[in-house]
Amino acid sequence: MKKTPCLLIFLTLLQSGILSAQSRFVKDTLDASGDSVVVTATRTERKLSNITVPLTIINAKTIQQNGSLRLTDILKEQTGINLTSGFGAGIQLQGLNPDYTIILINGEPLVGRTAGVLDLNRIALGNIKKIEIVKGPSSSLYGSEAMAGVINIITDATMGAPLTVGIRYGTYNTVDANLETKLNTKNFQYQGFINSYHTDGYSIRPNSNSRVRTPIQRYSTTQQIKWDLSSKTNFVLNTRFTNEQIQNEIAVANNGVTIYSIGKENIKDLNVSASVNHRFSKNLKTSLRTYTTTYDAIQNLLTINGLPYRDVLNHNFKRIENQTDWDLNKKMQAVFGVGAVWEGVKSSRYDSEKLRKQNDIQYAFTQWEWKPSEKLTLIGGVRFDQNTQFASAYSPKLSLLYKLNPQHQFRFSIGQGFKAPDFRQLFLDFTNAAAGSYSVFGAAQAQQVIARLDALGQIGNLFPNYNLLKALKPEYSNGMHFTWDWKINPSSALSVQLFRNDIKNLIESQQVGTYISGAQIFSYLNIGRAFTTGFEFEGQHRFNANWSLSGGYQFLRTGDKDQIASIKSGTVYTKNNQGYSRLMKLNEYVGLPNTSSHKLQVKLNYNSPKGYYLNVRAIYRSRWAVNNNNGNQVFDNGDVFASGYVAINSAAGKSFKNGISIQGGIDNISNYIDAANLPNLPGRTFYTSIKYQLQKNK
């Protein structure tokens, strides 16, 4: 393991751009007319029609025509995805929390999660080529976090105009400006991109001086270089830097007492990846890839009546990886990879913000693709991750594609995903001075810390589960996906998917004891078992050359298996209208919080050959439980729900032949507002933008 890694492959997304020329045009998944090349499903370039797992592509044109600025804007309009709103805007994929979806940029993971959530507003969409979404456990290729799926954001230096400038102005003084330059020679491609985003934020809570969406000034820049060293070897360098400043006035009400504060936050996010890719022969290629990223967040809160609060998080992640792709013959293709990760976090929420908590990972994976006939493709893969801080993990996966005929194809996949305990669950050392002085200690050191407090005579009671505190195990998910794709005719397509995820070892915080004062002490244990299951429909119909309709629907059921067992055993209570307690029935159970039974989105699209376009998108999400109201810890109809809602967005524009394009749009036309539960959904907003693309000399 320690030896110089030989050559590996990384087959990157980037490469796909290099190896196939500019003539390729990326199609959306539902666009039945073309066959895109995708990389996220297998870490090798494959045609979309040969992919064995559920995969969605969102292309640049869709993103642009929808008027999407940030990654969240486009993801919330996808089937099976809902936005979450605690700790920034994360996404819930097929009912699983944001912690369980890995977010990649050009194949490399983003870090800097707060309470498990990556704020996807960090990611500007101005220069991206496409987004690929794989649903289902994908840890067999990507390791930890790829439990619910993978979202890969792909940029590409090889396509597009040499110079693009654009500016957009919208409600709440939101200004988004982009500058993109590209340089393409025979052997060298460069893409540089700068984005500036500013918003005054907004307050949708009545009589509140704190803003739900804070005023933000955010700069991000990405650079990409691809350099063909020879006909067989190339070099790719990607950098991305984001700097975000937030200032906000906050009013926190606690039992009627309001505390006013001014919060300042600065987030810096840097990612650098470099790779060398070499093709030995038609059948053998390899990549050596290095990646380093740091995420730095500093939060200062000055309160008028209380102590100042400072929160610091510094997360860094370094990785070196080698991937080799070997085509044994026309029917058998293999991928091998090995890599090592060095990851560390410093935070004021741990015992000392100067001490870096460290976890090292070594891993290896392999994937075999067998195509016994034109109709059948089978893929099997496994990955092993060895960690210094917690138990190691095996992640197997099997998937197959069966093409019955040109109209019908079936895909089935089964795999195990995992999520490593995060640094917070291992090392948190947090005492809340404001609310009853409760403490939370990470599992890796809880016993030590509590024993030390006990020696000082500060501990009142220790619960039996205190003795169960030990090295946390990863959380595991077993996922099954079955997909039926039906091309009804050249202008209509339908896809049906059934899915089920069974999750065990869920890490949850639990009280392990009390202080002598009675204040609670919490830590983390592997206790939970849960499931998410349901089905999805996606369809598209093209009426004529100009008009098309597309949409998706997800039905979702979720549940905590231990809670279901308690309800069945008759130990869970609820209250009736008079306040009298009674036993809860199983059919009153609504599953996990923040999950909705129904999500539907429909898009009507118009595109004319003269460059005019118009789209109207409606998104519906049914109610979801947000708070337990009757103390039974189980969500039932008596609890607090956020209401279901519909948001309608529309955009229209025109591209002129001289390279200028204009766009105007309205989001949330019906002005739906729910300040408590949907802080990321402002009221009705308007925007307009203009863009100029320097035309290439033909």
Next chain:
Amino acid sequence: MKMNLQKIAMGLVLSIALVACTKDEETIVVPVTAITVKDLPADTVTGLGADGRPQYAGSVTYFSLVDNKIVASSDVASTKWDVAFSSTKILINGGTSGPGIGGAFVYVGLFDALKTIPSDSTFAIDNSNAAKFAIPQTSAGWYIYNGLTNIVTPAAGRVLVIRTATGKFAKIEILNYYKGGVTPDATASNSDKLTKQRYYTFRYAYQPNGSKNF
């Protein structure tokens, strides 16, 4: 488990009834009836300050389960009261709270199903710290506090089993914490929530004969 408890409880009731009949022909076991108390104030808000902050007198409402009435606070050092209420804090007449021999514990189950206090129950007494009261002022007690909406909701399936100031037994189920027995909507204004809160609606059953049966 539940069936067993029920059987045991029924058996106990039956045997006690038999014992009662054979021992003393004049004692008739009358099932205790539940009484509902509405809008018992518990240090309600006295006004809102200029900054919107609520103001409280810090008062305690003392209550006699025996007589089903409020006891004057001048009688705090007597055994005339059994339980007392002040915001979400519930005191019993014993320990650091009063001179009686009162005690309590939180029983997880249904009010009606609790026919007999289990013989292995331990009654706790009030300690100087509210978190260690016989009825703890924490999530292990009788209520759930929602920090987002600032709403207090009685927890489902919790019965407060009380030993009164003079050593008799009673059981209480808290039904509501707001005036009129109606919890305000989560979206109600802060002042609405503040002025309506701290009014207890509860039902209780008191067994005057000293037995642990209801």
